[in-house]
Amino acid sequence: EQIEKGGYEHFMLKEIFEQPKSVHDTMRGRLLVDEGVIKMAGIWDHIEKFKNANRIIIIACGTSWHAGLIGEYLIEEYARIPVEVEYASEFRYRNPIITDKDVVIAISQSGETADTMAALKLAKEKGAFIYGICNVVDSSIARITDAGSYTHAGPEIGVASTKAFTAQLTILTLIAFKLGKHNGNLGNADFMSLIAELEAIPKRIEDVLSSTHELVQNIAKDFVNATNFLYLGRGYNYPAALEGALKLKEISYIHAEGYPAAEMKHGPIALIDENMPIVIIAPKRGHYDKIVSNVQEIKARKGKVIAVVNKGDTQVSAMADYVIEIPETSECFSPIVASVPLQLLAYYIAVYRGANVDQPRNLAKSVTVE
Ligand code: G6P
Numbered sequence: 001e002q003i004e005k006g007g008y009e010h011f012m013l014k015e016i017f018e019q020p021k022s023v024h025d026t027m028r029g030r031l032l033v034d035e036g037v038i039k040m041a042g043i044w045d046h047i048e049k050f051k052n053a054n055r056i057i058i059i060a061c062g063t064s065w066h067a068g069l070i071g072e073y074l075i076e077e078y079a080r081i082p083v084e085v086e087y088a089s090e091f092r093y094r095n096p097i098i099t100d101k102d103v104v105i106a107i108s109q110s111g112e113t114a115d116t117m118a119a120l121k122l123a124k125e126k127g128a129f130i131y132g133i134c135n136v137v138d139s140s141i142a143r144i145t146d147a148g149s150y151t152h153a154g155p156e157i158g159v160a161s162t163k164a165f166t167a168q169l170t171i172l173t174l175i176a177f178k179l180g181k182h183n184g185n186l187g188n189a190d191f192m193s194l195i196a197e198l199e200a201i202p203k204r205i206e207d208v209l210s211s212t213h214e215l216v217q218n219i220a221k222d223f224v225n226a227t228n229f230l231y232l233g234r235g236y237n238y239p240a241a242l243e244g245a246l247k248l249k250e251i252s253y254i255h256a257e258g259y260p261a262a263e264m265k266h267g268p269i270a271l272i273d274e275n276m277p278i279v280i281i282a283p284k285r286g287h288y289d290k291i292v293s294n295v296q297e298i299k300a301r302k303g304k305v306i307a308v309v310n311k312g313d314t315q316v317s318a319m320a321d322y323v324i325e326i327p328e329t330s331e332c333f334s335p336i337v338a339s340v341p342l343q344l345l346a347y348y349i350a351v352y353r354g355a356n357v358d359q360p361r362n363l364a365k366s367v368t369v370e
Pocket residue numbers: 061062063064107108109110111112113116159160161363364365366367
């Protein structure tokens with residue numbers, strides 16, 4: 001096992017550090033920047049289904065559901081196709097309206113999650129075209145879908161999903177750009193600049209890993225005894241906030257909630273005092289001014305702010321108690337880059353609390369029962 005961990009103390013840390021490679025591997029052979037194309041056989045062979053779709057319904061559980069939410073932002077922004085994202089467990093039991101004009105995308109690292117599988121079967125029975133985004137090759141979900149794209153993240157052992165999540169985001173980005181280019185909603189110049197930026201994302205992740213690793217480790221030390229955490233973000237980074245909170249609760253057992261930053265005033269603000277740590281994702285591109293006022297409101301109530309900002313940020317940084325810098329990207333890529341320090345933060349807080357990071361209590365890597 002020590003050998004499998006490749007010198008890292010836990011699989012989770014190894015998998016966090018593998019992300020430059022796993023994201024790169026997920027794009028390899030698909031993203032051809034010089035030729036200006038995205039090659040995805042699963043999409044291309046069924047392009048009429050996507051083109052004529054009334055809507056896309058994404059179903060998933062856990063971390064994969066968070067990826068799905070970001071997929072909604074991506075596909076609606078770039079391909080202008082309506083997207084709904086549902087928890088598989090809710091979808092399957094609520095008699096959903098599904099027609100043969102719907103495309104249903106299931107996202108699942110393991111490809112074995114019982115609820116996701118059952119929801120897919122239901123969609124298939126009702127005539128929808130079903131597409132899979134799985135990590136495990138030849139898994140049950142991969143086998144029953146009409147088509148799909150594998151994330152090539154490699155085996156993920158840590159129960160808390162890290163590299164599978166960023167690989168899922170990579171696939172969803174490719175799908176959104178491909179569909180948008182095809183249906184004319186994403187113009188050629190924008191397409192070209194976005195794919196060039198996407199190609200450089202593994203390098204951005206590498207930079208973030210090396211520039212934030214030690215810093216985040218030190219920040220984590222100050223929160224070992226925290227009992228609650230709030231995670232806030234807007235737009236693409238709202239699901240990133242949900243995922244950051246999920247990581248922390250899964251492995252450190254600290255109660256954590258993710259919220260859209262603007263919803264803070266509808267509830268969570270009542271919780272803020274000097275004992276409440278608040279992670280706020282505030283990249284420049286993405287409603288920055290609105291986030292600045294959220295931070296002001298938090299500081300007025302003495303909340304402890306851990307801000308994830310772009311390099312060179314001044315406004316939020318001046319108010320924050322802790323500052324984690326990530327490189328500036330187009331907004332659609334920021335959840336990939338911002339997730340990395342949040343994974344590290346959850347990891348180190350859990351390690352300092354003496355928790356079993358790779359196998360947290362009560363959780364399973366793959367939930368094959370209801
Ligand atoms: C379990 C795992 C999570 C995962 C979820 C969905 O709860 O602990 O990490 O996100 O299942 O799993 P899937 O394999 O379908 O992505």
